[in-house]
Amino acid sequence: MELLLNLISEYLEYILFGGMVFVSFHFITRKQKQQKFARKILDKTIKSGMNEPLTLHPEINSSLCGGCASCTKVCPEGDILRMINHKAVLVNPTKCVGHGECERACPYGAIDLVFGTKTRGVDIPRVSSDYETNVPGLYIAGELGGMGLIRNAIKQGNLAASHAIKNLKDGQADVDLLIVGAGPGGIACGLTAITKKVSYKVLEQNSMGGTVYNFPRQKVVMTHPAELPGFGLMKFSRNKVSKEELLEYWTAVRKKSGLKVSEGVKFDNLEKKGDVFYVETSKGTIKAKKVILCMGVRGSPRKLGLPNEDTSKVAYNLVDPEQYQSQHIAVVGGGNAGVEAAQMLANPKYGNKVKLLVRGDQLDRCNDENKAIIFDMEKKGQVEIKWNTVVSEIHPEKLILETDGKKLEVPNHYLFVFAGAIMPHKFLMSLGIEIDKSFGDRKMKSA
Template identity: 60%
Template sequence: MELDPLSAVLSDNSGAFGILLLLGFAIRQIRARRKSAARAKKLLQKAIASNLAEPLTLHPEINPALCVGCGTCTRVCPEGEVLKLIDHKPVLVSPTKCVGHGECEQHCPQGAIRLVFGTKTRGMDIPRITPNYETNIPGLYIAGELGGMGLIRNAVKQGHLAAKHAIAHLSRAQTQVDVLIVGAGPAGLAASLTAIAEKKSYLCIEQNSFGGTVYNFPRQKVVMTHPAELPLAGTMKFPKNKVSKEELLAFWNEVRKKTGLQIREKIRFEGIERGEGFFKVTTNAGIITAEKVILAIGVRGSPRKLGLPNEDLPKVAYNLIDPAQYRQVDVAVVGGGNAGVEAAQYLAKPELGNRVTLLVRGSGFDRCNEENKQIVIAMAEQGKLVIRYNSAVKEIGEKHLLIETEGDTAGGIAPGKIANDFLFVFAGAEMPNKFLMSLGIQIDKKFGEGLAENLVGVHA
């Protein structure tokens, strides 16, 4: 059908208008991508210049042959600007901020990502574990953070899978319990619930209190955890995947009550001896015999120390449970990771009246998430705390610290000596590898090896 001249012009124009709109959109997209890639390059250069180009823990390795550069992995990372596209390929631009969530691996539509321990140049010591979490000693398992992977969700999954495998391979030895679980953190909790669900005899021993590392988090700390399946209790799911420490512990305590979970607190595992098809476990309360043993002891029992004289003074601590205990005092916090930055935030709440100094080793916050970084920088700008960059503690005194520093947010080169009543050190944790080796467990140095070689099924 012929169009009248006016309709023809209008129809021509609407086609042209559509094309213009599309073109405008495409140009905006290209500009945004270029800007993002430029920022990514800057972040990477900064990481390299600051000697922070090596990831500290489990991290993604991208297979360039499979990756199509869709950028899904960069959008799903919960830690912010960690993975970014450069030249249409994802690059770990802030390697030390990666904590191995594995969201990138799970969401990659091409299966181009796998999680690995260590890099070609920086090996990472990890206990040898089969895909079923069994160590080189048959019947002895490792689950949770002790196996090299952090996060509550991973600990729950591993505790469950380790217990399932252990229970499936019981041969009915004459022991006090079928399965002995050491440690009542999320891994030990899941392992114990699995034993109840499978109707096997078990005992969970814990040197401190039920809850593991979570029990030692600061009051009201927001715990970030993805939904996880807790045996017998169902899905552990919280709004926006955020929950306070108290809410999480209350949930676990409710599960403990409902299931009659047997946890013996204040019992410390000290050693293990192999018998014929069973183990003799030494604790501070005597010997326990078990056919299978699951070590779910985490790594927080060995906090990394500064290695300075006077570090054993009572004013020095490696965790912060109740910030409100500290009022009107001079406090220093060492550590630019999430734990240190969060502790500084809690201690610097104006109602406490503390004078808080946050001591960061590098020239910025390369080890904490974006949200924590923004909060602490804003607090420094508002004068609620002082951040000292490129700083290190050189001496610990009863009432002072001697620190080396290159810059601070208080405006000016800081004097070396600062008043100090309490010092909190958040420098990470040492893997208790010597202890594990003394039990006969083999430790391997991983140079960029994936879960397939060590832990299969964690992200299933």
């Protein structure tokens, strides 16, 4: 024992040096492996033409990036940013939904959230920092303004309503504030109106809740609590909440605050005469001093453009999967919405036969968690994924698919299409709102 201790003390320097070499070597090879993997993801993204972000995304100033990799660890959507040559790189741009966690995590201020890129412009309605459009008294808040996420819609709804209320003038109108849409943005506007004690009306063409309720989403990600006017922080115990939890929360808020929402009323048009807006709705005209549009972007789903698409077997949202049992169902769309709809409909308790139809050969627009779930379901035979497949004909009891150029007839009772939405910019322009094209030059701060 004594001999061993003597030997160790004699060679301690060498032992320490050897240990350091081993640790450094291990660290370097691990970093090299990670870089190689990041490059592989980026190459794949470029090859598949998915290298242009769809909307708000981080722009990395590589001369400011200090290579700490903090940004790569915080994204709730998974593998979107990675380190290549000690710099952060957006390796999966189409998966980004603009949470902005990376921007907040960067200690060097090297990340900005921007709309569009130098090569791909994105149309954004022109609004001031108070969300007022170029038409005085007409506001846009929430996702219609280009920025997704529930907490952004809540924050913008509150700011827009507060500004509108501050600038109310005397005059004759039915209401001070007319709010279109009862998603998170519209709910926040309504609550602001209640807290500031002004008259308001919230119009909702469907029912209160907005996109989160009309979309097949099992879990909603809320990375930071949003502040609801008059209610404080909207806190949940986890950063993922179920649709049911959110609905319950908002129903309680509605009850406690007395928030009134006119459901089943559609906003059609408006005209400004003097300082008053004449707002045309499916239930008649309402005169309002200020109008806030919180209509989201999913009013006009992108359709397939096929004969028979307007029949009741085709739908563009999924509210209640329980309605569909022992049916042949096809779901179009390899993004999160399509994949989550397929997951819900293919739940074995419903006994459906579900096919997920994907135009390409991978799920490029879907997050890692959803991918893992759907591949596992496929392995268990609960869902069939058909790659390189489009629908070419819709019939009452069947579909004709085109798979790898070959026609294929499959039995079908219901077809769900999740191919995105057509932005209502033409409609906004018809109201006099100006639309700008942003080529990465418009910076935003997420809430």
